[in-house]
Structure formats: C-alpha cells, structure tokens
Amino acid sequence: MxxxxxxxxxxxxxxxxxxxxxxxxxxxxxxxxxxxxxxxxxxxIAGRITGTGAARATESKQYIGVTLKLPPGTDYGALRLFVREDAVRVEGLPGGKHELIKLPKLVKPKVCRASVKEGTLHVKLRKRAGSRAFHEHTIHW
Structure with missing residues (x-):
C-alpha cells in the first residue's frame, strides 16, 4: 500500500x-x-505536532531508550513518568507543562527503568515481543 x-x-x-x-x-x-x-x-499546539526536539528515542534489539533533556529549573521531585504501549508522558515540567514522546515500537508498559543524570531523564523500556505463533481458526461455510 x-x-x-x-x-x-x-x-x-x-x-x-x-x-x-x-x-x-x-x-x-x-x-x-x-x-x-x-x-x-x-x-x-506546534509543540505537539512537531515535538520540542528535547526528546529522543533510540532502539536496540530488545529495548527502547528515551532521553529527555530537562529544562532548567525542573523540580525532580515533581516529575511523574507515565508509560503506555506506544508513548511515554512526562509531567511536572516547569510551567505545569508535560511532554509526550511517541515510541517507534510497542513496549511492555510495566517494565521500565528511569533515572536522571546531569539534567537528562533516561528511560529504558522493554520491547513487546510480537507473537510468531500461528493460531488456527475455524472457517464458516
């Protein structure tokens, strides 16, 4: 197509x-x-369409890595991280803002490791394995 x-x-x-x-x-x-x-x-809404450019997603064989450069004045205690199968949302940024980062592949939302180093948020997510098995279904005539 x-x-x-x-x-x-x-x-x-x-x-x-x-x-x-x-x-x-x-x-x-x-x-x-x-x-x-x-x-x-x-x-x-331009930031939502084009993104702020502060976030970057990288991909390896089993993991998706997301890095987000935090703006100056970020209260690390107020940061909240939400993970969905297709996106990461970071709340608690200065000015009451949030960042939504689309992921290149689906991930397991419950498997996540996040840390802040030198003003950058690093998130490591496990990719969701695609099922390679065939499932038989009945055919109705």
Whole structure:
C-alpha cells in the first residue's frame, strides 16, 4: 500500500507546471512547507505536532531508550513518568507543562527503568515481543 506522499508525488509528476515551480514536485519540500505553515498558524499546539526536539528515542534489539533533556529549573521531585504501549508522558515540567514522546515500537508498559543524570531523564523500556505463533481458526461455510 502506498502512502499519500507517494500518490502526491505521482500526481505532481504528471502536472505541467510553469517554470520555477519544479520544487513543488519534491514531496520532502512540500512536507516541510506544510509543517512550517502549521507551526506558524497554530503556535500553541506546534509543540505537539512537531515535538520540542528535547526528546529522543533510540532502539536496540530488545529495548527502547528515551532521553529527555530537562529544562532548567525542573523540580525532580515533581516529575511523574507515565508509560503506555506506544508513548511515554512526562509531567511536572516547569510551567505545569508535560511532554509526550511517541515510541517507534510497542513496549511492555510495566517494565521500565528511569533515572536522571546531569539534567537528562533516561528511560529504558522493554520491547513487546510480537507473537510468531500461528493460531488456527475455524472457517464458516
């Protein structure tokens, strides 16, 4: 199944654009343009759309690692960490703010190790193993 960007790219290739509009045929440019326009028009939710850039997720064979650079003035005692299968939420940041970090793979929310070192929150999460077993089901005729 192709993505919407692939469909847009195929459509743009067939268009007869005037000179100077060739850049519109590049889907990466169009995506960046749309992201900038959304950020400018909706600044209060731009952080939710684009993220603050302070968080980073890394992936190994069995674990997902999340690092979040904490802003200055963070009260470490007020920090709260919530883990869902697909995201990590950190509450208690200065100004009553929170950070939602989307994860690249599903994890086991109950298996987590978190620590703060040198102003950075480090979270280690265990990936959820996908079931490789086949399950037989009946076929109704």
């Amino acid at each position: 192709s993505s919407n960007w692939d469909d847009l790219e195929r459509w743009m290739e067939g268009q007869q654009l005037p000179r100077g509009f060739e850049v519109l045929r590049e889907p990466d440019w169009v995506e960046k343009f749309v992201r900038r326009m959304m950020t400018k028009s909706l600044p209060e």
